[in-house]
Amino acid sequence: MSRIFGIDLGTTNSLIAVMDGPHPRVVSDPASGAALLPSVVAILPAGGVAVGERAIEMEPHLMAEKDGTVAPAGLPGTDQGAVIRSVKRYMGLGGTDLAEGDRKRYVFTELDGPVVRFKIGERVYTPPQISAEILRALKTRAETALGESVERVVITVPAYFNDAQRQATRDAGRLAGLTVERLVNEPTAASLAYGLHKMAAGRVAVYDLGGGTFDISILTLREGIFEVVATNGDTHLGGDDIDHLILELMLEGLPDDVRNERRVWNSARQVAEDGKRRLSEQERVDLRLELPGRTVERVLTRDQLERLAEPLVERTLKCCRTALRDARLETGEIDAVVLVGGATRMPLVRRRVGELFGREPLCSLDPDQVVALGAAVQAGILMGDRDDLLLLDVVPLSLGIETMGGVTERLIHRNTTIPTSVTEMFTTAADSQTHVDIHVLQGERELARDCRSLARFKLGPIEPKPAGVPRIAVTFLIDANGILHVMANEEETGAGHMVEVKPSYGLTEEEIERMLEEAIDHGEDDIEQRLLIAARNDAEQILAALGKQLKEWGHLATDDECRRFSEVAARLEAVRKGEDRELIAGTVQELNDLSTPFAERIMDEAIRRTLEKRSVEDLP
Template sequence: MAKVAINLSTGALQQEEVIVGIDLGTTNSLVAYVHPETKTPTAINDLGRGTIVPSVVHFTQQGETIIGTEAKDYLITDPANTIYSVKRLLGKSYKDLGEHKDYFGYKIIDDNSEGLVKIRVGDKFYSPIDLSAEILKELRARAEHALKTPVNRAVITVPAYFNDSQRQATRDAGKLAGLEVLRIVNEPTAAALAYGIGIDPTEEKTVAVYDLGGGTFDISILSIHQGIFEVLATNGDTYLGGDDLDRAIINHWILDNQLIADTINSDKNLSQELRLKAEEAKKVLSTGEVYDSYINDSIKCHITRHTFESLIRPIVDKTIDSCRMALADAKLTPEQIDTVIMVGGSTRVPLVYTSVSDFFGKPANNSLNPDEVVALGAAIQADILAGNRKDILLLDVTPLTLGIETMGGLMDSIIPRNSKIPTKAGRQYTTSVDGQVNMKISVYQGERDLVRENRKLAEFDLKGIPAMPAGFPKVDVNFILNADGILKVEAIELRSGVRQEVEVKPQYGLTDAQVEQMLMDSITHAREDVSARMVIEARTTAEQMLYQVERFLEKNGEHLTEEEIDLTRSNIQKLRESLTTNDKDTILKAVDVLEEQTSPFAERVMQISIKKAMAGKKIE
């Protein structure tokens, strides 16, 4: 193996190839780099296909994967096998989706747990991390083709409101795509950098970043002081964006053509065709006054800009309300904002631009391409990390990931490597067995997905957890890393207040060579590590399902028929047999079969309990 130098102050591998900036978006994604000679950030346009790569993944019947513009065409012809808006699912469980679960044209699996969502395509199961990785692979391939050089390192942006789970999911997607993710950067920070704000360390500014993308809206108030970006406040809506402007047009056409909404919802092809026509109309009306078209020569798609603006005004007003709340949280007035930056393709809508400018009392800055601005800023951050901008100070960062062991011997990252220090991060966990009163907290350092490949730093027991059913205790595990590199790990059971903590001394006794080797191993074994993680997660899901169903049969078997019990036991046996295959798709398919077969049982038992209660009997 060739020896690779490492910069311990950033934890970054010192290689010659370019570091790219990636905007992994809900609707569209981009990759950018800083030109080594002109020092200009540039969005990559590979083969003249445009800089924008739609965040759409299509799986063909032959098992091939198509990404981007070509995949977008299948939203109409094959919606069940075409995945879009996957960023909305990153780090989310099925329960997190709530009323929005029917928005998606593809099948999202409900495994009746707090686990992360899975998407079923045919007989295969994908996590949002898998699908995001497919988009990142496409961006990486385009960058390598355009730049004629290997691309192994990247800076990836996320919304400022993304929690730790969503940020870690983004890192995992990068790893699966074969990228070393040097830093996760907030999108508003990247946008400000693209406009040159914060590059001069003597500059002090308060900036509002208004970001209206395809599927999400957020407003961030940033304070920039001595090159340090502090997010003072964020507000917004993860289910509001250009898609909602499109939907307003669709609803208008449904009324105009006297279409039945239920018919539209059941006919996925027609609904997607309407969606794409509405998106086209929105773009035309950003510069023109009228849009005219047809679907199948029978559905007239006509709308004027005046009608469009009247339809979307409530949506735009909602974003302005978010701006008002963000300012209140930051304890600022519109007059105290020095610059307003516009991000996201939907900010091209004239009503959006004028509303934002009027609210802040100054013209918003939209001189850069709003689709590209975040990726350009990410490229600038990548250039800084590469050490090409000597005038910018980088804060100290932790060189290796810190995390704890979870079920199946997996490493759950709490503080990712390259995080600025001092820092604090945490996750919430629960018990997996009824009546569990102790929880072992094992702290590890390293980049591999399996803890056995990483270095154990400490271990302690959280004792005295009240005996409750599995899943009821809520245990917060917090990592606090101070400026001296001393790590304090604390675990608190929230219902009882039971607490335990341990302190780990700085540097953890690793030499530069050991850190270098751990990083190299994580890159070399990335794909097999992720595959192993997926199998373990599938096994864990299966074991939890078996536990729940068998306990349900024990307690409520009297309410089921003999045939139902026999079928359930047969599916339980098939699920047990699938565990011996070590194939995640086989295991998850067996989980899905058992879940679909037994899900009506819980509702039936609930109805029986309600009838008993109404009759004055005790509910067991």
């Protein structure tokens, strides 16, 4: 049987890792050597896809430009494709879960449906389909690098992912042609990466500050058994919030119409993020934002950044204290602190976390890789290679059902070790009732309407009987992936007969089947599309290069050449945005041939000048 790989399917970046003897290692891209695959997916005009750096490269080509500003990708009526970032944020969401900001960014369809759908021109994609493309790219990367097939995987999810988000992640795996052997909580996986099991016994805290979310997990460790005792977190708190504060600082005082321009905002965000990174090494940095017609320059010191970030870090520490209280531990009782997520590179974070737990956090592993490495260790456990280790994870949110008056009755409490199950008895409220509706909820609030509606199940058919007579035993089982299964039995004759249970959320089996059939075409279409983009890039490059050469070395071209250059360049300019790849490539070739003698003359001239200069320098 093939090996199991560990995948960190992240919001910003994704990675794939595997056990290499006794140690896990990340599989880098064989071509570029990069360990991280940006979680960016480009849906190309003719239906193909590009993932990662290639998707980022295509972003400028795929943005709908209108009146000088960049409009949301995938505008209705346009079919030029779109670039989707941070698809993880949309996993497991229904249309009504979308915020206004989301609708500004992408175009969605079926907003009243159970699953969010991106609309790109005439085409529609669900988040699991987009995530599947990232998984597929990781699979291809590992297969190319290692020369073995990748079929079975462990995928990590944030500890705070609810049932729908976990289901969606598993669906994504299936759509990518992978067998998802296990979903593991990211912080829990991270605890495996450091080889802490060498301690006979101890308590571990995993502090995970990602781009958009914060998680804290407390584990106890005894003879190779990692047992999660408490988790906590904030799904709306991350490194991006810190970038945002710096961005606000930079855009301060600019007129609203400039601030609101998407392109301005995007480049400001990049400058902010870059500044934050550099401040982890340096004491002060110059932030420089180029805008049309002006340049914004600001100096930011580490002190200033830390004052800005302090309240956010304090919020993470509050979650840590709650988790410790749930685990019935004092801050001084933690034996090891593991840091996860790029934002934990900030000295402020390391210092505060160290102070809270009274010990230096572990940071010898790259905080961007530690989750994937842990996933690979878990894969090793599943393959039976590490039977000295076992991970006992917990359910992050309480599970309950709605009872009379809209009150939540909790059946499984948060932080309960999984797998776990509970059985409840149900009966009918009216005579001859043939179905019983059960509303399953996830969350900590007293009222059903304040919890997340997980599923509505219809139990039945039940044989018609007087009210209260039928006895239906319903078992709610949460498996090791944190996914809920519901089974029901009518206990009338003691033999018990299975009652059908129909969930009402996520993708149905039929929908997944259909998506598998209609899988995004990765064949010729994709290659054709890639070649088209490549031809367009070539056109852009040669036009820019020629323009630059004429400006600098124009005296080396004859008048006749200049006239012919501008004629062909104008033609190329006209065709390069079209769909006819061969015409673009042909015109590029034509211009290339035409300009070659000119380019050779430039080269000669440049060499001559260099030699002249050197001979002067060489003089004694």
